[in-house]
Amino acid sequence: MDRETLRRLELLNQLKLTEDEKQDVLSFFELREGEHKCLEAIDTENTERMVHVLPVMTVVREDKVVKTFEREDLQRQAPETDEGYWCVPKVME
Amino acid sequence: MNYETVIGLEVHVELATNSKIFCSCSAHSFGTDPNEHVCPACCGMPGMLPVVNKRVVDFGMKAGMMLNCDINRVTTFDKKSYYYPDLPAAYQTTQWFAPVAVNGLVEIETSKGKKGVRIKQIHMEEDAGKLVHDIREDTTHVDFNRTSVPLIEIVSQPDLSSAEEVEAYLERLKTLLRYAKVAECEMAHGTMRCDVNLSVRPEGSDKLGVRAEMKNMNSIEAIKRAIEYETARHIDAIENGTEVLRQETRRWDDIKGKSYAMRTKETAGDYRYFPDPNVMPVVIDDEWFDSVKDSLPEFPEVKREKYISLGLSEYDATRLADSIAIAECFEDAFKVCNNAKEAANWVISDVTRVLNAKGMTYEQLTLSGKALGELINLVLDSKVSRANAKKILDALFEDESLDPVKYAEENDLVMSNDTGLVDKVIAEVIASDPKAVADFKGGKEKAIMALFGKCMKQLKGNVDPQTLRTMLIEAINKL
């Protein structure tokens, strides 16, 4: 982890860190990267990755429309809405 | 030096399901008020969990089978992260590691003959919302109706080499997906969208050139123009050094007929894919697989051969088989009237005429083939004149539930078997226009048309024209 990577990660995650926070991150990474060595020691060559911890079973739903919520309620807590839309500063496409 | 263009396509197709892919909101966003088909899940609020819509998997599999793909019997969903206002959760759930279908092949035909285009994969994913830029000058308005509407993305190998091939490929995809009834595939509606990856290299070279990507193309004509423009731009750059080619995303301006490099963020493309812990792998067992396989339609080629064996010309057979809506209308009509040529003629000329007049496409056809068959029977049995049958066809377009037989009776469109009535009308018409009668007798054959027309009008068209003509001539000759 270096300053340049950190700058990129800030951008990627839409965050702006203070100098103190940057120091935190750098030392945090140092600790974690040290720990990752202990993972490297584990032989996982013939082990499948495990995303879901329990026996896989497919859960699907029928293709049925259910209207549960009103727009008015969904937008009640919005910082800015207009004519039923959420609003953001002008996006150039 | 000669060059070849190497093109691969990523085609997004909106699936024609009722509800969205992971929540139960309506998937029909076209022409709806903004944010009416939205719930906490598809506007990015915390707490709701995705539950996969079974029909999306059905359709994904079906599309895969139509394009000769292998189906992944365990298919999984992954998260793709990026910030954009049309993506409310800041991630899109898609398939990165185990897409529903892989390794397909689509055969296309162009002026150069037949060719196979390999399909790398088909994956299922959720659509993004819509941004509206023209309501206020300083603001972009965000509509999540389309968010989480199911899509498949069909990724081809770079096997295409011209605008003509691209067009043939897209048309073939449309035909096959419409046959399977999984999607509308209407570029004008945004239910089919296309990213074009293009590079140019010296003919015979096995090294790929620098790739340009053009995103979200929304008409075949624009795609063709863009391909021609890009090909020329690349060749110019290679031969004359007019510019240094970069791997980049470009925007096609169809009005100016030019492409422009898009400004991209430093972090663009860093999507941090990882398996979605909230969506269990979808395991497609034999029963599920077979039920989808059994629901596949006949391929267009099979239908075409079948139609030819019914005695239709190759041209007519091809026209009918080109569109599933037309093919089915024909088949249903044929089932009822058992006269392939009549049914084909009605579909190809009369049905098409009405569609054209209404500005509708074949896919929008809702006419019942069964009703058309019944109408054809009325004509074949000399119960309704052809002219009146066309009127009934117009009425059938207005109201699909109409029964042609009943409609004919109720609207006085049934041919008269009452020769007494015809004789009476002929006598009246002859008496009313002695000049025309005299002209005809004097050798002016055309004079009969006026008399014929008057009779037809009085009989409201409910007489066989040939019979009327014969009876009319006989009556005059008897004078």
Added chain:
Amino acid sequence: MYTLKLETAAKARVVADDMILTKGVATAAGSKMLQGFESLFSSEALTRLENAGYGLCGKSRVGEFALDLMGETAFDGALVVDGVLKNGAAEVLSAKEADVALCLDVNGSCRRAAAQSGLISIKPTYGTVSRYGTVPVACSGETVSLMADSVEAVKKALAVVVGHDDKDGTSQSEALCDSVLKNDGTVKRVAVLKNMLVSIDADVKANIESAIEDLKKNGIEVEEIEGGNIAAAKVAWNILMCAEMCNNVSRYDGVKYGHRAQEFSNLDELYMNSRTEGFGSFLKTAIIFGSETLSTDNYMKVYDKALRTRRIIVDEFNKLFGEFDAVLMPAVSKSAYTVKDIENDKFMAFNENFYTAPASISGLPAVVSGGVQLVGKAFSENKLLTVAKLLAKEGK
């Protein structure tokens, strides 16, 4: 201890922590980003409790997105009593103001709280309690959990909240959920993992020893064995948890709801300023870390490695459960966390979860009782509750 105290006339009172969404009652998940956020629906687990006659008596404080040690990262400050960090739900229970607490166990803070407050907690088998209506953080392992001052109270609430839910795609079948309440509760052998006993202070050590004594007294065989790779759970869980968290909190951007910065002149500034103001330092660090584990360069080396390690851990646990009914380990390294501890190491949560991560990463059920933790086979809650009863202070 509360973020909001509510009145209830119900005989059985439930306090929900600030990760549990409650319709019309604010849920901030300890974050300024969600200050005042009102969900349009309630968590399934809470709804089930309310339908069974429980009344919501308040929302209790948590650290930002329940990721921390003991609530120290809550946007409006830690809950500190005499220099000691306290968990909101545990305090409400200790004050006898609620009969049971409903918590989201993301990184073990409620298990730590139960261990240090002499309470009983159960983190049921992953998928047996619906996560519908909880603030998502580390979805592959987080579990709706219960805490109370007696095994009976925990058991009673567990019977209500366990069950299949169509609204949660990771919810187990009704039959498997049912088995949680029906499976045999007999316990004959318990394993103690030696390599999970490291770095514990004298109090915790004493708790473990007394637990072993209690078990033996009740005719249960206790065997000390090596823990193998189970001790690697922390490292793997930190990777998975931070990556999933990073992805889950990316939805908070100041557009749809939640905190929006006052100052911005374009979209990126709106995002960046809102998130920079809305999130605390601890969370930001974890976001950056989680994000990096998923980068193209690191994915296979770090994230995928953690997923494979998860399977190794689950396999090792299951091998143990061939011989043993449960595995005994600490839930904490010490009997109390002081403000000073956090000042010395603000990221202590990512070390202290050494004890809680094995059950988190594997989705296995865990109880805390008598200040120690027992991890059991999937769906073996009844066995764990049997042991919890033996170890509970109330039982002595």
